[in-house]
Amino acid sequence: xxxxxxxxxxxxxxxxxxxxxxxxxxxxxxxxxxxxxxxxxxxxxxxxxxxxxxxxxxxxxxxxxxxxxxxxxxxxxxxxxxxxxxxxxxxxxxxxxxxxxxxxxxxxxxxxxxxxxxxxxxxxxxxxxxxxxxxxxxxxxxxxxxxxxxxxxxxxxxxxxxxxxxxxxxxxxxxxxxxxxxxxxxxxxxxxxxxxxxxxxxxxxxxxxxxxxxxxxxxxxxxxxxxxxxxxxxxxxxxxxxxxxxxxxxxxxxxxxxxxxxxxxxxxxxxxxxxxxxxxxxxxxxxxxxxxxxxxxxxxxxxxxxxxxxxxxxxxxxxxxxxxxxxxxxxxxxxxxxxxxxxxxxxxxxxxxxxxxxxxxxxxxxxxxxxxxxxxxxxxxxxxxxxxxxxxxxxxxxxxxxxxxxxxxxxxxxxxxxxxxxxxxxxxxxxxxxxxxxxxxxxxxxxxxxxxxxxxxxxxxxxxxxxxxxxxxxxxxxxxxxxxxxxx
Amino acid sequence: xxxxxxxxxxxxxxxxxxxxxxxxxxxxxxxxxxxxxxxxxxxxxxxxxxxxxxxxxxxxxxxxxxxxxxxxxxxxxxxxxxxxxxxxxxxxxxxxxxxxxxxx
Amino acid sequence: xxxxxxxxxxxxxxxxxxxxxxxxxxxxxxxxxxxxxxxxxxxxxxxxxxxxxxxxxxxxxxxxxxxxxxxxxxxxxxxxxxxxxxxxxxxxxxxxxxxxxxxxxxxxxxxxxxxxxx
Numbered sequence: 001x002x003x004x005x006x007x008x009x010x011x012x013x014x015x016x017x018x019x020x021x022x023x024x025x026x027x028x029x030x031x032x033x034x035x036x037x038x039x040x041x042x043x044x045x046x047x048x049x050x051x052x053x054x055x056x057x058x059x060x061x062x063x064x065x066x067x068x069x070x071x072x073x074x075x076x077x078x079x080x081x082x083x084x085x086x087x088x089x090x091x092x093x094x095x096x097x098x099x100x101x102x103x104x105x106x107x108x109x110x111x112x113x114x115x116x117x118x119x120x121x122x123x124x125x126x127x128x129x130x131x132x133x134x135x136x137x138x139x140x141x142x143x144x145x146x147x148x149x150x151x152x153x154x155x156x157x158x159x160x161x162x163x164x165x166x167x168x169x170x171x172x173x174x175x176x177x178x179x180x181x182x183x184x185x186x187x188x189x190x191x192x193x194x195x196x197x198x199x200x201x202x203x204x205x206x207x208x209x210x211x212x213x214x215x216x217x218x219x220x221x222x223x224x225x226x227x228x229x230x231x232x233x234x235x236x237x238x239x240x241x242x243x244x245x246x247x248x249x250x251x252x253x254x255x256x257x258x259x260x261x262x263x264x265x266x267x268x269x270x271x272x273x274x275x276x277x278x279x280x281x282x283x284x285x286x287x288x289x290x291x292x293x294x295x296x297x298x299x300x301x302x303x304x305x306x307x308x309x310x311x312x313x314x315x316x317x318x319x320x321x322x323x324x325x326x327x328x329x330x331x332x333x334x335x336x337x338x339x340x341x342x343x344x345x346x347x348x349x350x351x352x353x354x355x356x357x358x359x360x361x362x363x364x365x366x367x368x369x370x371x372x373x374x375x376x377x378x379x380x381x382x383x384x385x386x387x388x389x390x391x392x393x394x395x396x397x398x399x400x401x402x403x404x405x406x407x408x409x410x411x412x413x414x415x416x417x418x419x420x421x422x423x424x425x426x427x428x429x430x431x432x433x434x435x436x437x438x439x440x441x442x443x444x445x446x447x448x449x450x451x452x453x454x455x456x457x458x459x460x461x462x463x464x465x466x467x468x469x470x471x472x473x474x475x476x477x478x479x480x481x482x483x484x485x486x487x488x
Numbered sequence: 489x490x491x492x493x494x495x496x497x498x499x500x501x502x503x504x505x506x507x508x509x510x511x512x513x514x515x516x517x518x519x520x521x522x523x524x525x526x527x528x529x530x531x532x533x534x535x536x537x538x539x540x541x542x543x544x545x546x547x548x549x550x551x552x553x554x555x556x557x558x559x560x561x562x563x564x565x566x567x568x569x570x571x572x573x574x575x576x577x578x579x580x581x582x583x584x585x586x587x588x589x590x591x592x
Numbered sequence: 593x594x595x596x597x598x599x600x601x602x603x604x605x606x607x608x609x610x611x612x613x614x615x616x617x618x619x620x621x622x623x624x625x626x627x628x629x630x631x632x633x634x635x636x637x638x639x640x641x642x643x644x645x646x647x648x649x650x651x652x653x654x655x656x657x658x659x660x661x662x663x664x665x666x667x668x669x670x671x672x673x674x675x676x677x678x679x680x681x682x683x684x685x686x687x688x689x690x691x692x693x694x695x696x697x698x699x700x701x702x703x704x705x706x707x708x709x710x
Contacts, residue, residue: 002682023696030703138556145560149567156571165575166587172568173523177514179564180530183557184507187537187550191500194545196553241590308590493596555667562664566657573653 010060011074011081014053014089015129021049022122029115036108039115043104046118050097050125057089061484069487077197078136085133087337087485088264091344092132095256096125098348098460103249105454106355110247112158121253124150128261135272137186137196140265144182144229148175151258155246167245174228174238182225188218189273198273205276219274219281223288226269229262232318233292240299243311248363251307252351255314256344263321263340267333270325278328286326290421292319297425300432304366309432310350313391316429317343320406323422327409330486335405337482342398342471346390349464353384356453356461367439374441377451381440383465388433390468393426398471401478499540506533520572520582524565531561654706665694 025046032038060081064072071082100118107113123146130143152175156168190196192215193204208215224235231239243251274281296316303309317339324336357364357373357380364370373381386397393403403426410419453461471478506529513526535554542550576582672679672687679686701707 002679004682023693026700027696138553141553142556142560145564149563152564152567152571156574159574160578162578163590165571165578166589168571169520169575169587172564172571173514173520173527176524176527176564176568177511177530180507180510180527180534183534184530184537187534187541187553190538190550190553191541191544194541194547194549196549244590494600552671555671558667559664562660566661569653569657573650577650 005074007072008074008079010063011072011079011133014056014060015126015133017053017056018049018122018126018129021046021052022119022126024049025115025119025122039113040104042115043100043118046115046122047097047100049122050093050100053125054090054093054097057086057093061086069484071487073135075136075139077199078139079130079133080135081133083484083487084264084268085129087481088132088260088340089129090481091260091341092125092128092257095253095260095344095348096121098463099249099253099257101456101460102252102352102355102454104456106247106249106358107157109358110158110161112160114157117154117157120150120154123147124154124253124257128257131261132264134265134268135198137183137189137198140198141183141186144265145179147258147261148179151175151250151254154250155242155254157247157250161245163245164247165245167242170245171238171242178225178228178235180225181221181228185218185220185222185225188214188221192218198269201273202276205274215277216280219277220284222269223281223284226262226266227288230259230266230318230321231315232288232322233295233315234288236292236295236315236318239315240308240311243314244305244308248307248351248355248358251311252348252355255310255347255351259314259318260340260344263318263336267325267336282326282328285322286418289319289322289326290418292316292322293421293425297428297432301428303432304368306354306365306367306370306436307351309367309436310347313429313432314347316425317391319425320403320422323418324406324409326418327406327413327415329409329413331405331412332409333486334479334482335402335409337485338405338475338478339402341478341482342390342402342468345464345467345471346387346397346399349461349468350384350387350391352457352461352464353380353387356380356457357451367436370436370439371443372440383461384440385437386465386468388436390472392429392433394430396469396472398468398478400472401475496540496544500537503533503536503540506530506536518584520575520584520587523584524568524572528561528565531557651709658701658706662694662698665690 025042028045029042032041064070064081064083064086069083071080073080100121103117103121104113107117127143127145127147127150130139131147134140134143152168152172155171156164158164186196189201192208193200195201205215227233228235228238243255246254270281270285293316296312296314296319300309300312300316303312321336321339321343324332324339326332327335354364357369357377370384373384390397390399393399407419407422410416410422510526510528510530510533513529514523517523517526535557538550538554538557540550542548542554572582575587579587581587668690669687672683676683
């Protein structure tokens, strides 16, 4: 019998609120005046949607905590509420709120300020929720596509900008291609189990044996799709072009929300569905991780466009997160969670400095544009330095904690080779991050101009800056959050 | 003569071939619309697999999945065509190599 | 030969034979005395100008894109209609929610003026 119980409602509510507020923003757009003030109201409504969803997620957390973090399964096993889903929902909500705050002025400057933007951000966040909590392949697929389709439009939001169009087109085509592989894998999983549920998958694998060719085909095609979505080599080609061409605010959102939610999906599929077939996917993922680290970090060296450089560095970060999954122990999984959390704040911050530096009609994109930033705008330069240090993984910033746990887990599980490779590429990454720093602090001064970043940009810069420092100096509360993601 | 049904393997092989044709078309073809059609072919190959397994299990789960694939593919096609239209408006070409301007 | 293929073959043969037979019989039965006037486009038909590969106004694409979306959504209405009695009020409410979401999209499209033929 099909029903809609109060448990279903409780688990669904945050995502439902996001979707409802998205629809509300779409429709209320016709009631508010088409000017700066009217759009400001709509941004407020969209932000309050994120606020309500966060409040409801908090209620979910309190409920889980009161019931010793026992997962709450809803809709006959299609959707689950556990610490893992809550943790990743939190990252998505935070990034959605931060991105909305910084988008207002940016879109006004680009003269493409349509309030559909905020509705799409809400829809994308809603889709991400279903990736974080989905246990059924139908739920996962629909959530994934809701997020992806919203992002296709967001990436191409600057309709008259050729690079934005091109980025959207490439993202769309390669995204559709990868979805095809993912659901082809899902269809074979369905054929093997007779159920679309990930939990059912785990019960079938032992019976099929480790060398079943059909199972192997399903794992490979699913992995192709998943590696695409997280932007890992050898399926990373979309990332540099999309990151470069997309509006910078969307780049930040894409690099954080899409990547973390896709990682949540990857972890869920690998650990819940295929946890017993570890010996089949671990070699594949190890190869992909090493390749990802290599391509991401080596290609970043020769980039002159900062957004493109950050895109390659973001590919490299995907490699480190994969290492945490490969290590496979508790430390590794805590490492994955804390790494994605620290990466989220540092990445939004780094892109945000670029947004703050843009002047009307002049985008700051190449490394030369950052020249003598230390003299011109010392605060921005210091913040950029902070975010880059965090991305490189230097203490006392947030990134250090993430990398520390990843390497610790590799050493604990005896994978010294991977630890050495990872450490080697940290050194490489220091080189290209230092190129940016050198440009900012050690080059001839060029004329300073008046900058007028909006209050939203200032607020978010301050928040991400504080978060990056705080996680580095006082990691304890954040590590506890990561432990929640493991259901403890 | 006994009524021997078409073996399920045939359907699965057909869908695998369709999927590979789609994937190959995606890689080889240079026209954006054709590339987009290749993706649709891949998705429909997946539908065929789902329906085949669903028939084998005497279940409706696979049929329902293929409904979702169809609807999502339609939504993706709508957004895709809109994006391709804006690309065409700005560049007056639909050849992938001519649209590629961002380089390392 | 497995009989399971019989329907497929029948289907193939009928599908191929149908247009051939229809056109052939029409050709054999009808009187044929062509004249210049008869070969022109029928009554209110428009004279063909240029070839069919020309460009269409972008409006056509927008309408067709919208059609594709709203058309495919009916795929969810049919299963519900078939099991209408078993699903009861729960199904009615579910479908109402589904249609409400579609209507949000429709209202947005309408208000944006995408359906107006300029």
